[in-house]
Amino acid sequence: MTLSRREFGAIIFYHRNFIQNEKLKKYIDLLKNRLNAKEEIYLENARLKNLLSFRQKSSYRLIAARVIARSADSWSSSVIIDKGKRNGIKRQMAVITYLGLAGRVTDTQEFTSKILLISDPNLGVSAIVQRSRQEGLVSGTLGSHLIMKYLPEESDIRIGDVIITSGLNQTYPKGLLIGTVVGIGREFSGLSRYAIIKPAVNPSNIEEVLIIIS
Amino acid sequence: MKNWIFFLIIIVLGMLQVTILNYFKIFGVGPDLLLISVVIASLFFEFKWAFVLSVFAGLFKDIFGANIFGINTLLFPLWSFLIVRLNKEITIDYNFIRIALVFIVSLLHNTITGLILIYSGNLIPLGLFLRIVSLQSIYTALVLPLILWIGQRLLIY
Numbered sequence: 001m002t003l004s005r006r007e008f009g010a011i012i013f014y015h016r017n018f019i020q021n022e023k024l025k026k027y028i029d030l031l032k033n034r035l036n037a038k039e040e041i042y043l044e045n046a047r048l049k050n051l052l053s054f055r056q057k058s059s060y061r062l063i064a065a066r067v068i069a070r071s072a073d074s075w076s077s078s079v080i081i082d083k084g085k086r087n088g089i090k091r092q093m094a095v096i097t098y099l100g101l102a103g104r105v106t107d108t109q110e111f112t113s114k115i116l117l118i119s120d121p122n123l124g125v126s127a128i129v130q131r132s133r134q135e136g137l138v139s140g141t142l143g144s145h146l147i148m149k150y151l152p153e154e155s156d157i158r159i160g161d162v163i164i165t166s167g168l169n170q171t172y173p174k175g176l177l178i179g180t181v182v183g184i185g186r187e188f189s190g191l192s193r194y195a196i197i198k199p200a201v202n203p204s205n206i207e208e209v210l211i212i213i214s
Numbered sequence: 215m216k217n218w219i220f221f222l223i224i225i226v227l228g229m230l231q232v233t234i235l236n237y238f239k240i241f242g243v244g245p246d247l248l249l250i251s252v253v254i255a256s257l258f259f260e261f262k263w264a265f266v267l268s269v270f271a272g273l274f275k276d277i278f279g280a281n282i283f284g285i286n287t288l289l290f291p292l293w294s295f296l297i298v299r300l301n302k303e304i305t306i307d308y309n310f311i312r313i314a315l316v317f318i319v320s321l322l323h324n325t326i327t328g329l330i331l332i333y334s335g336n337l338i339p340l341g342l343f344l345r346i347v348s349l350q351s352i353y354t355a356l357v358l359p360l361i362l363w364i365g366q367r368l369l370i371y
Binding site: 069070071072073074075076080106114116119120121122140141142143144181185204 | 233241244246248277278281324331338339350360
């Protein structure tokens with residue numbers, strides 16, 4: 001009885017149900033959009049919480065900035081941030097995230113600055129292997145990995161070793177995490193070795209950074 | 215009116231190139247939408263406007279690049295001039311010819327840019343140089359039909 005009544009009602013009120021269905025579909029789309037926006041806010045909140053907690057714990061004086069644009073060409077890996085000279089940012093300052101080293105300030109304007117990321121081949125960072133204190137020079141490859149060069153043939157380096165900044169270059173304070181070794185190879189000349197490093201900071205999805213002021 | 219719409223298109227393509235296009239990179243290389251806009255402008259506009267549009271696109275790319283300022287501002291109008299001259303000599307009506315043209319222009323542009331960067335002291339290993347020059351030229355050429363389709367739709371309306 002109930003089933004036949006329901007089916008009969010559906011036929012009689014077909015038009016009303018159709019309109020209601022359309023309205024509900026639109027409402028679902030609206031809710032989906034709102035849910036996406038909330039998800040984005042939730043993720044941003046998590047990232048900012050990490051940055052804030054790192055900033056409070058850190059012994060450095062830091063300025064937080066947001067990435068507003070990325071390099072327009074494929075020859076370099078850089079980003080533009082929303083803080084500049086007005087905020088006390090100067091050239092050559094080190095840029096980090098709560099995960100580790102991100103790059104260096106190469107140019108500053110009043111309200112924006114250009115950051116050369118660690119994945120750029122022109123950014124050389126003096127680094128050491130945390131376990132064995134072996135020194136080397138880390139530079140980018142414009143890809144997802146970094147390369148640590150000028151390692152002597154007998155250097156003590158293994159896959160899984162952590163690479164940090166050596167502090168020999170005044171730009172980067174000692175002990176900033178760069179990444180972990182994922183591969184080791186021999187240079188073409190046979191005189192030295194190199195290590196492939198997976199960076200702690202993924203340069204392709206940086207959204208917020210911290211600039212070390214002092 | 216069309217010229218001003220194309221200015222807006224260049225701005226939109228430029229904004230895409232410095233923002234979301236980074237998520238579509240293959241082996242660290244993305245398509246050069248601004249170079250595509252220069253080729254399209256040179257094919258569909260008179261030289262005076264194509265020149266202005268290419269200088270604008272070049273400036274845009276230089277502002278957002280981390281390399282020597284002015285390379286694109288100088289090279290883009292040069293490509294524009296050469297394409298306009300070529301367009302007078304041969305017919306460039308078919309899409310596959312346009313794709314080939316973008317590929318050649320992109321190849322030349324990337325080779326010259328790379329060589330300028332190397333000679334100005336930038337560290338670019340040979341493997342990286344070849345990867346950027348070849349992959350970006352192919353990627354840029356393959357994206358052209360999509361940009362042409364979108365551009366045509368916009369200009370019709």
